[in-house]
Amino acid sequence: MDRSEVNEKVLSILKKYTRKDDVWETASGDSKILEDLQINSARLVDIMLDLEDEFDIEIDDETMDSIMTIDNAVDAIHAKMKNQ
Amino acid sequence: MALVGNDLVSLQDPANQRSPLRTGYIEKCCTEKEQQWLLEQEDKIAAFWQLWSGKESAYKIGMKMDEPYHFQPRLLEVDPMGHFPAEKGMVATPFGKVPVWWMVDPTFIHAIAGVDVARDVLQPAVFPLGNEDESALTHERLLNGVARFYKVPRRELSLHWIDQKIPQLCYKSLPMQLDCSMSHDGPWGAFVFTAYAQVKTLS
Numbered sequence: 001m002d003r004s005e006v007n008e009k010v011l012s013i014l015k016k017y018t019r020k021d022d023v024w025e026t027a028s029g030d031s032k033i034l035e036d037l038q039i040n041s042a043r044l045v046d047i048m049l050d051l052e053d054e055f056d057i058e059i060d061d062e063t064m065d066s067i068m069t070i071d072n073a074v075d076a077i078h079a080k081m082k083n084q
Numbered sequence: 085m086a087l088v089g090n091d092l093v094s095l096q097d098p099a100n101q102r103s104p105l106r107t108g109y110i111e112k113c114c115t116e117k118e119q120q121w122l123l124e125q126e127d128k129i130a131a132f133w134q135l136w137s138g139k140e141s142a143y144k145i146g147m148k149m150d151e152p153y154h155f156q157p158r159l160l161e162v163d164p165m166g167h168f169p170a171e172k173g174m175v176a177t178p179f180g181k182v183p184v185w186w187m188v189d190p191t192f193i194h195a196i197a198g199v200d201v202a203r204d205v206l207q208p209a210v211f212p213l214g215n216e217d218e219s220a221l222t223h224e225r226l227l228n229g230v231a232r233f234y235k236v237p238r239r240e241l242s243l244h245w246i247d248q249k250i251p252q253l254c255y256k257s258l259p260m261q262l263d264c265s266m267s268h269d270g271p272w273g274a275f276v277f278t279a280y281a282q283v284k285t286l287s
Contacts, residue, residue: 035248035249040269041140041155042093042099042100042103042136043099043103045103045109045112045113045157046099046103046106046109048112049106049107049108049109049112052108061156061158061159064112064156065154065156068154
């Protein structure tokens with residue numbers, strides 16, 4: 001799976017958890033998941049579980065800690081899939 | 085300076101009812117000791133949010149420290165002193181143990197963590213938000229609460245933000261030696277600020 005496919009699937013998961021559609025009007029790869037997309041931290045755990053299911057990977061505490069932005073999530077998943 | 089952090093969890097939010105039931109959710113958030121405590125509680129969903137809110141409130145204090153860290157739920161271990169609904173507990177954090185106090189209602193849980201502060205000098209409030217902008221209304225309620233407590237005009241108070249996420253109370257645009265924290269979830273908003281009688285006169 002290439003990076004753009006990963007990106008598309010990550011965005012589709014994130015969109016399930018944003019409460020306001022207008023946050024996507026200005027969103028970019030640098031957008032912070034908690035602050036810019038206004039997703040609360042409890043839902044971030046749901047997102048990690050969704051990503052694990054979608055990509056059949058395990059996201060450990062360290063990886064979870066490194067995921068601040070959309071691009072961080074895409075890069076972390078892409079790297080894990082390449083290493084599988 | 086005394087530091088405070090708070091977290092509010094709506095128990096009415098359907099997502100908050102669903103998430104802890106997902107396979108792997110509790111394991112991602114809780115240490116083994118916390119998972120053991122959860123097994124002993126009757127209302128496991130509400131008990132989980134008691135642990136979570138304790139972690140979040142202590143984390144908000146961590147963000148104000150010199151060496152802030154990212155939120156990793158399992159890095160913070162909550163020890164509620166008793167069964168759910170415990171009134172107080174302790175959170176083990178990378179910067180030491182932090183006391184936490186809870187207000188548990190059938191519809192929400194409000195956690196308040198404090199460093200170098202006694203519970204009786206904390207001024208908390210929980211309020212319904214309606215359909216207005218949650219953040220703006222929570223800020224306004226905090227500023228009104230501080231104005232009332234210190235008997236100063238609301239117009240002299242403002243909130244500034246450090247690193248876009250840490251609120252700083254200001255009086256006449258100058259930082260006050262008071263800490264505060266805000267949170268909202270679903271239909272509820274909450275704040276807490278340090279309320280010292282000895283500095284009650286600001287002007």
